[in-house]
Amino acid sequence: MTASRPTESLPGRQVALVDLLDRLLSGGVVLSGDLVLSIADIDLVRISLRALIVSVDSEADPLAPPDREGTVNAPPDRERTVNAPPDRERTVSAPPDRERM
């Protein structure tokens, strides 16, 4: 199973930062205890980066029995509707667009 892993298939192309941050800020194992720091502790991220990326909330087990979620327009809990307004920051009521770029 180690042969020809398809991991090489983005030759020379840098992955989009937004896709990377989706994964690095909301994915990955979160360790607790004895850390100096983990990004999971930094609520500020939800504020300062929320105009850039919005996924800081998936803590559920993605390998749990799948498909409790529905289609794009199904359970409204995560605003998956295709037409949904892009307002999905639940934790912060700070004025939008305060990122500096």
Added chain:
Amino acid sequence: MNAREDLTYVYAAVPDTREVRASLGGLRGVSGAPVSLLAAGTAPVAFVVSRVAPDEFDERTLKARFEDLEWLEGVARAHHEVVQTVARHDTVLPLRLATVYQNDDRARRALTDQSRAFTERIALLRGRSEFGVKLYVSPAGSTDRTGRTDGAESREGAADDASLTPGKAYLRRRRAQHSAQETRYRYAQEAAARVEALAPRFSTHRVRHPAQTGALAGPEENVLNDAYLVPHDRAEEFRTALAAAVEGLDGVRVEVTGPWAPYSFATPSPPSGPGAAGEGAAP
């Protein structure tokens, strides 16, 4: 403990094999520091680590740094490069960005505590990669990437414009644009349904990320941002099927990213408690 001592930055948990160790030779991580493997006793998994300076990664500095997109991008790309490099050689369990311990001993203790959970998780992920599947809707009245103008718009908008007053022609165009946009959203729904229908042939697990918005997201509207876990040997078929799924749906584009290390699937089953109920259990 002297606060000036270097801290231990942890990238990922991996099987502790000779091949993985070899893959780290010469690899540089965050701040350009050499990357190494941190083992704990006889545990079958090890941490991929490097040293980082305390004045860059102490809590207060970090909080400020996370406001700095340029700095964040540097760390994110370095983290990703290390994870992807190891992923070419073995199944890797990425850790959340900026997981930092006071020193190796403390990191080792965490590794020992979690060793079994990591091993199980790696076994679940073995042989599979993560792929991102994104759907985009281009704005009405725009041309798509191939330079084609939108079909619905030109059909309806151009029709006998010549015989109308400028005002009426404008309104008609606006109406046509509006209906073209509604058509595109309908198409996007259709595309999403097709993706959903075909994915189980290739993938057992999915994670939904929120649609991307904001400064980094690009001009097109992202309406679907999913991650699928796909066996290595089905990846090309998966891509092909996805490309076919949006055929005939004007104004809708599918973008497949990856293969990624299984970032979106790395979280071990959380202990039961608030927020552990499952996907979509919004706080």
